Amino acid sequence: MRTVVRVVERIEETPSTVTLRFPYAPAAEPGQFVMLWIPGDDEIPMSLSYVEGDRKGVTVKAMGATSRHVLTIAPGDWIGLRGPYGNRFDLAPRRLLIVAGGSGAAVLAPGAERVVAGGGSVVVALGATRAPELLFRQRFAEMGARVEVATDDASAGFAGYVTGVAERLLAEEPFDAVWTCGPEVMMRKVLALADARGVPTFGSTERHMKCAIGMCDACAFGPFHVCTDGPVFSSGQLRSVPDFGVFHRDAAGRRVRF
Amino acid sequence: MRTVVRVVERIEETPSTVTLRFPYAPAAEPGQFVMLWIPGDDEIPMSLSYVEGDRKGVTVKAMGATSRHVLTIAPGDWIGLRGPYGNRFDLAPRRLLIVAGGSGAAVLAPGAERVVAGGGSVVVALGATRAPELLFRQRFAEMGARVEVATDDASAGFAGYVTGVAERLLAEEPFDAVWTCGPEVMMRKVLALADARGVPTFGSTERHMKCAIGMCDACAFGPFHVCTDGPVFSSGQLRSVPDFGVFHRDAAGRRVRF
């Protein structure tokens, strides 16, 4: 069941990242993703960065040909959608640490909004290569989260990887849970840091996706399929998967080291 | 959607007619029919002579090879069923005349029971070749209907066609409606008699049936399909169909005069 809709809004979030908003009625939860079809081009997995109501959104960072193509999409253009697919974040934590790198903030923001709305406190460790690339810095601030940033080039906040910020926060404050999304090597480090403090981690993982319905095995992740068993996995699951942070598979199913 | 069930009861109604009872859950109304499959043999249309609850029934008169085969079916034997199909009798009449010939009583009895249960009065003109073949004579009496019989061989009641009884009843008493089922030449006569008195008639017609779902045209009856538009037709409909009482079609679709 595929739906083809016209994009109604395009928001430039960072120099390399754009949010598209579109009418899409199916109910969705924070953590879930859609398959976004760019007619004439590829169909790629995208987390829903806006899950509420009928006007959903995705926030896309330019990585390769198709995601760059997404950045050229304007209001009025057709896109294809199917989903939402996958599981969701558990929204129970009262004191939540979010560690986001790259486009990872896209999948984390809707859940953070829910936690704050439910009376929880959220601290966000937000990393990017440079200050203008810090995704949803303002959105997190506006929802009432505390944002601590890190940039590789020291143009804002902590100079270096966001895991540095996460490490400090975990040392300074008590958290019920850590949510993380970003490069897998980063997530692996976050898992180790949180494990050391005994804080449960939930990581949103990415694997090559084709069917998105647990059929084709493209997204195999140890014994799991990211599309149906994930994309959100718990600390225990992540630790049990030898692939985590070590290798993913390319479109042919070959193992590729990170 | 076909269901295969075991017959649970076999009742010999007349020397040539047997009722089979079987578990069949789909809701049915008086007038509707099922397609009754005798595995290894044909599948033939049969009115439901018992429509209430989960234990439905059909009442089959031996006509040719398959119906004779039905008479040999014993409790425990498998039969196939699909349906119920077709429309139903309108149960509004308060003073109802039923004119039944041959196996026609099978389709009329359940509706008569409902009319009586609803406080209506029912008079049944019941015809057969000879007394033992009078179908449901006792059932009609037990439900509280008045039964007036006719036999070709004068072995019971009026000597001659049941239309003779019907003519008298229509002359003697006021009726809101006439229901009839039996040989089409008989039904045509009933229609004429009731028309003369201005009483609306509802006739349950029979045509060769294959699909029973309005697809194959085997049961074409003027502009109607007996399987989906019928089997019950009103006076107006019956009058509008040039075929009525004149010809039916054989399995090949050829017109055959009655």
Added chain:
Amino acid sequence: MAELGVELAGVRLRNPFLLASGIWGESGASLAGAYRAGAAGVITKSIGAAPREGFPNPTIESYGSWGMLNAMGLPNPGIDDYPKEVEIALASGAPVIGSVFAGSAEEFGRLAERMAALGVVALELNLSCPHAEGFGTEVGGTPPEVERIVREVVDRVRIPVIAKITPNTTDAPALALAAERGGAAAVSAINTVRALAVDVRLRRPVLAHGLGGLSGPAVKPVGLACVWQIFERVRIPIVGVGGISTGEDALEYVMAGARALEVGTAVAVEGAGAFGRLARELSALLDELGIARLADAVGVAHAAR
């Protein structure tokens, strides 16, 4: 309001929807009813040289909303008894397309002549019934057979000839090309897809004939594939058939390459009202998409490739 009218092999149709062969086609009154309800034209039941009762019942099995299995076995009154039905159908004003089936090219030719003489606007040759021994795919399942039969018929009649192609083949376009070479004015695709149901309690096939043909929504993707492939290789117009039950299904077929459409199972399921609904849905969809004339949409999906 979008223009739904199309021309098929010289025949002007008020909309693309024809009643498919085998649905309601045994009686003239049913054919007339389909036209009055909105069909642009009606295709008769496939008529043979002699009356045929078809297979014993059960002849159909339903899969609920997505499909229907049948093995009617080509019941038909035979060409001798059929003229009065065509007459009634024609009296309604309907463009009637006469469908015929036969066991040989020669017999096809003779039947076609007789059917043509009844005043039908075109002929459809049933080369594709998947389950009747000695007919359908058994005589029209290979390109040389298709070509020979079509040529024989085309040589003997003056009205357009439509060859109805089977989906039970490795290469549907090869059959369509053969029809084109034989002189067909159009091809229609698809007939039903060979299929079977077993009753596990009775340990036997459900249909008396065993093998049957699948129709309804489940075969739409199969029909679309055939139309798509045929469009890429033949020039004569294509009549799309198989599982059409919404205006969107119809437009899928048109964009895949169909110029006209036949509707079978959906008409049986819904009744004659299906024709009006289909036309309304298609018209609304064309308006939504800014397509002024349906004919402009024929095959456009191929341009995107």
Added chain:
Amino acid sequence: MAELGVELAGVRLRNPFLLASGIWGESGASLAGAYRAGAAGVITKSIGAAPREGFPNPTIESYGSWGMLNAMGLPNPGIDDYPKEVEIALASGAPVIGSVFAGSAEEFGRLAERMAALGVVALELNLSCPHAEGFGTEVGGTPPEVERIVREVVDRVRIPVIAKITPNTTDAPALALAAERGGAAAVSAINTVRALAVDVRLRRPVLAHGLGGLSGPAVKPVGLACVWQIFERVRIPIVGVGGISTGEDALEYVMAGARALEVGTAVAVEGAGAFGRLARELSALLDELGIARLADAVGVAHAAR
């Protein structure tokens, strides 16, 4: 409790249900998971000589409960990278059947040797993918091709060879007979049915490749017809596949002539739990019908004719 175990070409299976090729077969862990969840054995993704990315997305389209369209384009890591996946699968104890595809008989032979060397219990030859240019039906769509490929492989390996047949043919039994002549230990039927979907708003096929293959409940009647027809003409065992999603579906296939079964779409839809459910449903049904051993039911529907 009815005995569900069957023997297929010398391989003992604890129940008739095998994971169909192309579902979960890219990674060893997924194959192992299917076996642990109750599959009697697992068939690998069809593996080729070189890594292949397959077609771009969209590669699938869902029709809701009744069917699924896909054109993956035979993505696979290639035989060089595949041994570690087979190793993981075998470590679970699963009987692994290695599926291979190739563009020629010679290439099939070479690949088959390499796959056999990995310790799989049997090979399945994909002669039936309906949409990948140069493979599948394009090399295994006719009886002579099937026979040549099967013979080449049989000559080069010592394990049983299963030929997977296409439903996109006029004559499935002819393909099965060719496989039998070539020395196949069994045939499996069916692969997906050639199909297409069009998006009318985008005026293009939904799948990036255009044509794809239909699977799921809608193809069960088509698969049953193929198995039925093949059973009437070949002696080697048949593996039934296509739209199996209940125990009753399974028994339909067995009574039509299948000795073992493959399950694809239903496993994707429901997850690995489908295997346990299918076995439970089938077992309960056999008990209800008083059938002591599943093997006794193979082909019984033919006796009723």
